[in-house]
Amino acid sequence: MKSVPLSAYQETLGMIYFARMLDKIRLHAADNLREDFCDNLGTGLDGRCAGFLQVDYAKLVERVLQGGTDEDILKWCFANGRALTELDIFIWNNYLKKVGWNDGTSEMLVRRKKESGLEDRDEIQTMPEYFEYDEGRK
Template identity: 45%
Template sequence: MPPRPDPTTLPCSPLDETTGLKYFPRLVEKIRLHQQGRLWEELHQNLGKGMDRWICEFLHLNYDELKARVLEGGSDEELLQWSQEHGRPLNDTDKLVWNSYAAKLGWNDHVTPTLHRRKIENGLEDRADIVTMAHYMDVDEGRRE
């Protein structure tokens, strides 16, 4: 496995939540870290893609518009509130659906081949406990062994 990145260059876990919505804090933290020139370089290629894009689409937001709003400042909670005002409001069922998707992404779905490829690239192919992208990211970024 490649050397671990400097923890100060990493966003939080994809399973962390803002007001009950998984991945949102990671999305905004990636934007902030990138603007500061501190984001782990391996994460640059996926800015606005993959989970970033999917959560924006779920919220009915344009990534670049959200990015501009994040860079204006505000707490994660304020940014999620803005997102719901400029995209679509979420109820508890919406959050349940998104959170289930975010937590299980890579487990027997359209992202499984990507998860498998990344595990091989990082010498983790024998890790049967890594069954979702969230597990992979947490191991890859050093939050989990």
């Protein structure tokens, strides 16, 4: 059985989601990423995260596959894209925690919940909450 990535709530230098994106890259390279994640690598929230950091996703993949800790790679992003301030990280984290709640991703959240048999779970209001249920952490 192939693996799901880390929780979107996992922090790297205070930033959520980044560790999840790197975990997906590593799992995919090891041919151990659950199939339903493979088609969207580098798009969706991965693309938004890389864009927020102003790094090219393909170059990020290359850097991840060279090795190093998540912290090392985030510092590489700061040096090769843009450094984030505490305010930037606060804004990113609060944005990410609310993705899918009354925004352009809401329809996708409804569809994903239905596909996963979670449509009756009203407590799932955001994509990160959906990930927790769909991936078996809740």
